[in-house]
Amino acid sequence: MAQHTAPATGGSSLADVEKASSKARNETIVRMGKFILRRLLAGIATVTVGVYLTVLIANMGGALDDIRRATIQEGVANFIALQALEDPEIRAMSQEQRNEMIAEQIALQEKRFGLDQPFAIRSFRALGAAMTLNLGFADQMVSDSGSKMVRNIILERLPATLVLFGTAYLLLFFLTLFGGLALSRRYGSWLDKGIIALAPTSAAPSWFYALFLILIFAGILNWLPFGGMVSAPPPPTPWGYAKSLGFHMILPVTAIVINAVFSGIYGQRTFFLAFASEDYVDMAKAKGLSNKAIERRYILRPTLPPIITSFAFVLLSLWGGAIILENVMNWPGLGRTYGQAIGQFDTAVIVSLVVVDAYLLTFTLFILDILYAVVDPRVRVGEGSNGR
Amino acid sequence: MINWKEFRQYPSAIAGLIIIASFLAVAIYTMIAIPYSTALELWRGGESVVEGNPRNARPVWVNWFTQDDLPATTVLDSRVEGVAQFEFNDISDDIDEKIITMDFDFQADQFFPELTFFIEADFIEKQPFVEISWITPDGEEIRAGEVTPGSREIYRPTQDERVMRRLDTNTAEVGFFLSPGTLDQPVPQKGTYQVKIAGLLFEEESDFDVKLVMYGAVHGIAGTDHLRRDISVALLWGTPIAMAFGLVAAIAITIANMSIAAVSVWYGGWVDSVIQRVTDVNLILPGLPILILIGTLYSRSIWIILSAVIALGIFGGGIKTYRSIFLQTRELPYIEAAQAYGASSGRIIFRYLIPRIIPLVIPTLVTAVPAFVFTEASLALLGLGDPVLPTWGKVIENARSQGALFNGYYYWMLEPAVLMMLVGVGFSLVGFALDRIFNPKLREI
Secondary structure (H helix, E strand, C coil), X not given: CHHHHHHHHCCCCHHHXXXXXXXXXXXXXXHHHHHHHHHHHHHHHHHHHHHHHHHHXXXXXXXXXXXXXXXXXXXXXXXXXXXXXXXXXXXXXXXXXXXXXXXXXXXXXXXHCCCCCCHHHHHHHHHHHHHCCCCCECCCCCCCCCCCEHHHHHHHHHHHHHHHHHHHHHHHHXXXXXXXXXXXXXXXXXXXXXXXXXXXXXXXXXXXXXXXXXXXXXXXXXXXXXXXXXXXXXXXXXXXXXXXXXXXXXXXXXXXHHHHHHHHHHHHHXXXXXXXXXXXXXXXXXXXXXXXXXXXXHHHHHXXXXXXXXXXXXXXXXXXXXXXXXXXXXXXCHHHHHHHHHHCCCHHHHHHHHHHHHHHHHXXXXXXXXXXXXXXXXXXXXXXXXXX | CCCHHHHCCCHHHHHHHHHHHHHHHHHHHHHHHCCHHHHHHXXXXXXXXXXXXXXXXXXXXXXXXXXXXXXXXXXXXXXXXXXXEEEEEECCCCCEEEEEEEEEEXXXXXXXXXXXXXXXXXXXXXXXXXXXXXXXXCCCEEEEEEECCCCEXXXXXXXXXXXXXHCCCCCHHHHCCECCCXXXXXXXXXEEEEEEEXXXXXXXXXXXXXXXXXXXXXXXXXXXXXXXXXXXXXXXXXXXHHHHHXXXXXXXXXXHHHHHHHHHHHHCHHHHHHHHHHHHHHHHCCHHXXXXXXXXXXXXXXXXXXXXXXXHHCXXXXXXXXXXXXXXXXXXXXXXXXXXXXXXXXXXXXXXXXXXXXXHHHHHXXXXXXXXXXXXXXXXXXXXXXXXCCCHHHHHXXXXXXXXXXXXXXXXXXXXXXXXXXXXXXHHHHHHHHHHHHCHHHHHC
């Protein structure tokens, strides 16, 4: 970086070079910051559009309004009932008077929440509520701790999903990276051909492989559990808990890996092969650098940004299958919550889950974008900083 | 357009083509042989349609692989010609006796899981009195029940305490077929059994008929599910649905992506950047969750879901790929020539740009089909399958919710899963070969 800017300053003294170097570092930070900010804004815009779409779909069925009306009604009824305990005036009222009072309060509350306003305004209000994760109350479902707040229900199950898919995605990333690298070295071998032949297996989602894995390893061989996250009752010690968790994670993680690993390795390998035929790689070979050094400096470095991008798309395509996988494996995460919410027809929870999914996906992509900025020299140095 | 000679060089592609062709043939056959209404009747008709089917029976071909022969469903109906011998006796002035004797041969190595007599009686006031005897191959006679049937009586010996008191076993199904001396580890006796049903008729016009259904441990080519439905109905009808769903979605989305990419490249400028941004947003939208939302709030009809899948795919990732190809195509001299002679933008897009990349698109299209078949199954697994139609996904969902893998009913899960896998393999093989034929550059890497 220093060399890059030093000639511009025409520096002769050491102080000049140092000054230039620190200036370059500052510029890099600014550029990175700009890049990340741009990505963040794009991410927020995407989430907004996605959530607004969700709001629109949900509202056309009137579901969101129904949810809010029900929330208000319940709240008012509870409030009056509580008031009645303390206020003798309310207690003295007849049932009709009390109902009238409740209706009055409900109308007031609905006005307060803007339910008397036209749909266009209300939809943006709903958008605001969803964007701030102000998710309201569930119709039927209750969190394990007994809360009816959708936020609590979702927060309770989020860790299970994150643990499972975090592990699987991490494993997948390194498997495809090193698998692809290894394969590009053995280009044309039977192993190479075998992996290419297996690449279309990704057409089937992860839950599909989970069915077969359960059949073989749980049904026939009886080695691994049929599903669930920990054995029941959960082991009391943290170590025992972790062991049980790991044991239960084998099948779902394997299913996700089988689903994506072959096409992933295939894609990576093609990247590496394309970059391995660049002139500067030949130059490095001519210089007599070791294969390892060539791979690390001349192949891995320039391919890392596109690999991260392609991995982002792998994540996107895996997400749908992941929801079903949790249902197949009885994994108590967000996907399983979808299944339960559909079973109980709990629209409030379903709408919120879609919103949370939009957030999760965007957040994952944002993280990958930052990684991209870190590994992509163009973003740091500023040449062609318009990114991909 | 497709060079058949070249295609034949890929034996795997031929295999794939045969698989696809068989699925299409099955789809057409199903729609002709089992009309929609018949299929619905068979699948959703309830008790009366399926009362002759066993519950959770394996498919018949299981017997080819197992050492022990499992019994197949056997029905003995006295109304069917040649099944039963009748004997009529005059007992007194107003009492007649009708004896129905039915023989059957039993050669399986395991017991029937369920055994039911359906007795239909005609009478005005006085019901007939029916006595059932069960004669085993070694000549032992078991009193299998005394029934006073109504007009339509269902009699299960296992549920009759008087019968069970005479047997040493837990169920009549085992007791009636038990080989002597194998009470500890019950083994069925092979040979010819005889069922004798003697009924006393107390009225002039009175009559009765018996249908004995011995439910098999194997039934039909696909087995049955927990509601006694023949799974083959769902597998057969799932074929045209899966094919239609996959093909329509893949074709519609590919055409839409291609056209949008062409428009985007040709007009460029703000049109291009708007389309690019919309695609970016669409890529990150959680597709399946939105489908779940639609399935829950509106309709689970497979055609609504199909439309939603297509709508979500219109601005799909394909646009990015096609766009980069169109960007190169746009610069080619023949486009300039078309412009020079005054072709309109629409003409250039649809007559010059799009046809040029069709060879590139067809392999992608073929390979995309199975993904949509799996999408349907994914929704079905969440309980959002079509409420009326039987599909492969719904069979898997039923199997899963009934614990098929846990209870060892592997066939129930495997049959639809293997069909889906075959669809995936077939389309992948063909797509892969087409890719190599149309895009020879790929052969280098």
